[in-house]
Amino acid sequence: MRLPGTMTGTIMKGNHKLFKSICQRTVSFRCLSSNEKPKMPPCDFIPEEYKGIPYEDILNIRKTKLSALLTYYKKPILAHQGHMQWLFDHEGKRYLDLFGGIVTVSVGHCHPKVIEAAKRQIDRLWHTTNIYLHSPIHEYVEKLTSRMPGKLKVAYLVNSGSEANDVAMFMARQYTGNFDIISLRSGYHGANPYSLGMTAHSAYKPGVANGFGCHTTMCPDVFRGIWGGSHCRDSPVQTIRTCSCSPGSCDAKDKYIEQLKETLDTSAAKKLAAFIAEPMMGVGGAIQYPKNFLKEAYEIIRGKGGVCIADEVQTGFGRTGSHYWGFQTHDVMPDIVTMAKGIGNGFPMAAIITTEEIARSFTQAVYFNTFGGNPMASSVGSAVLDAIEEDGLQNNCAVVGTHLLLELAKLREKFEIVGDVRGKGLMVGVEMVKDKKTLQPLPAEEMSLIWEECKDNGVLLGKGGLYSNVFRVKPPMCITKEDADFAVAVLERALIKHKETISR
CATH class of the missing domain: 3.90.1150.10 (Aspartate Aminotransferase, domain 1)
Incomplete structure (x- = not known):
């Protein structure tokens, strides 16, 4: 169809x-x-x-x-x-x-399949440390990673989107040996002391030191930004602004990419740890970027030694309609993907998924999460995946x-x-x-x-x-x-x- x-x-x-x-x-x-x-x-x-x-x-x-x-x-x-x-x-x-509990209720309030899974698990085992083996976490990560493309096959389970982005930051720095991270102005990636550095909304800034080594570049907003028009974004509805793009090209994309390059030349070190972006901004107001912006940005970041992080906290699990993951709508392949909110239909859980190579570099120190992927969360998450497909x-x-x-x-x-x-x-x-x-x-x-x-x-x-x-x-x-x-x-x-x- x-x-x-x-x-x-x-x-x-x-x-x-x-x-x-x-x-x-x-x-x-x-x-x-x-x-x-x-x-x-x-x-x-x-x-x-x-x-x-x-x-x-x-x-x-x-x-x-x-x-x-x-x-x-x-x-x-x-x-x-x-x-x-x-x-x-x-x-x-x-x-x-x-509003779905801030884009969190994915399959529906009190979905019967999710309720059934939670009730079945709560009678069996609420919680145990993940140092012990338990079936739900292994069943869940097998099911979740099967929905990821390419080499994105290793999962870390945590409790919130902010925590997932914190871990992604550390992971990128550990793997690359670099420190600087680039994000987009108007983007939101959490309010933890580290992830807050990547968040570019003054309303969330407490006025104390946070998120060292994070820099922002111009938000490629084709409606309110300096450049953009009626042919720039991947949406059934385009902005009413007149578009200056010539056939087969996007002038707005080129201009915003130049801004990214200027940010790298003036604000960041020669080598980068990461670039993070939501495929479509959530808190920022559903801002969509010019076509191919992310694709070109990813190439530039990788040329500087950095990895690319897709923040799928709000866009993942089929919400964009044409694809299961928001980054797929941009024809890009991130190195790290973070996800939360709709992952558990309201149950507090989140995940980071990356490649085996990046995951291996993260084992130089012990990383442990007490509640991440506990039996209840894993059972609920598994039922959510089933409901998305079956419904x-x-x-x-x-x-x-x-x-x-x-x-x-x-x-x-x-x-x-x-x-x-x-x-x-x-x-x-x-x-x-x-x-x-x-x-x-x-x-x-x-x-x-x-x-x-x-x-x-x-x-x-x-x-x-x-x-x-x-x-x-x-x-x-x-x-x-x-x-x-x-x-x-x-x-x-x-x-x-x-x-x-x-x-x-």
């Missing part, structure tokens, strides 16, 4: 009935005014009655006993129960979860994601403040601006008006981007076209209401 638009590549065979039902749904929710409320798609799941701590008491505990924890919305949601793409609060209100979720990301992107693009044509719609599969960003001429970010208070309105009408969105002006749409990979249409209708209603409010 070949998908519409620019989406091409191998589509994973999945559940035929699921795929057929997705393709046949053509329900369209279109709002004519802010008074018309879109109808939420049906769900036959009935949540249990909430009998926990009273809401006001939870707010007080949050304020006084949980340090520095961010909350979303003026009235924070008290999540009580989840079912696939749906979340239910303590009052029983249902929400379409389009046809990579297919679903391609089909529903393309549909969602094309429908959101209609809002860009209709509203001046919708500056850009971008992404691939179910990794989507909607960048909001004051106007399309200046591209000035939409002010935070206006973003919040739209965001809160969407929540009040049953749709949960994330926010991101360097200026927090990008709505992040990264739902559980099981959402349907009907869900996508509902979400677009809710966002359209919120945009109309915003327009009416601002014009008063």
Whole structure:
């Protein structure tokens, strides 16, 4: 099967009935005014009655006993129960979860196959040190590495994406004997003291020493960056900026590559340890690079003695639709791959996968992780891999994601403040601006008006981007076209209401 638009590549065979039902749904929710409320798609799941701590008491505990924890919305949601793409609060209100616990719920909240695996393992063995042999970890790494291309066959199991990127940093430095690491501005790679050096968002910088030897180069953003236009990225929806690229070439890619070379000439040592990049930025706001940027960047880094790290924490496991791993969409082969979030559908686990040669160099000192790959994590991770394949979720990301992107693009044509719609599969960003001429970010208070309105009408969105002006749409990979249409209708209603409010 070949998908519409620019989406091409191998589509994973999945559940035929699921795929057929997705393709046949053509329900369209279109709002004519802010008074018309879109109808939420049906769900036959009935949540249990909430009998926990009273809401006001939870707010007080949050304020006084949980340090520095961010909350979303003026009235924070008290999540009580989840079912696939749906979340239910303590009052029983249902929400379409389009943020998936920050791109973490991959196969669906409380997926029955994952629940079954966790229950089966919890009755057998919760935890033992990995110094002893236990079957789940060996079954899991065999299954996980079988999904990796080339020589990427050796796994290290840890607990979070930040930790995975920390290990990848050490691994690269140990293997190459070099120190300097290059990342992209606006990229996010964790908030641990070492991985924070590769993260290029001031909001996450505490103002104390961290991540020595890390340097950043210009973010190759073809919408907001200096260069780029309407032919530059691998997405069903291109930016509306006029493209200066001549046929068969990408001027934007060449310009951003020159910036990388300048960074290497001025900020880094002659020999490098590594270059790290997300195949598509997550926290940065679903930023996509010009075609072939990563491919050329990898060649340059390797010419400087460095290895290439693909941060697949948000893009992996079929989310981009056309491929299982985000780096495959760029036709590159990294030396180290880090992954987390969707790997466990919410269970705290992560992994680093590399080549045997690099892994061997990492044995010069003992590296041990107490909880990484414990029996529970391994069993859950294995069930997630099975669910992705059996439910046809990579297919679903391609089909529903393309549909969602094309429908959101209609809002860009209709509203001046919708500056850009971008992404691939179910990794989507909607960048909001004051106007399309200046591209000035939409002010935070206006973003919040739209965001809160969407929540009040049953749709949960994330926010991101360097200026927090990008709505992040990264739902559980099981959402349907009907869900996508509902979400677009809710966002359209919120945009109309915003327009009416601002014009008063």
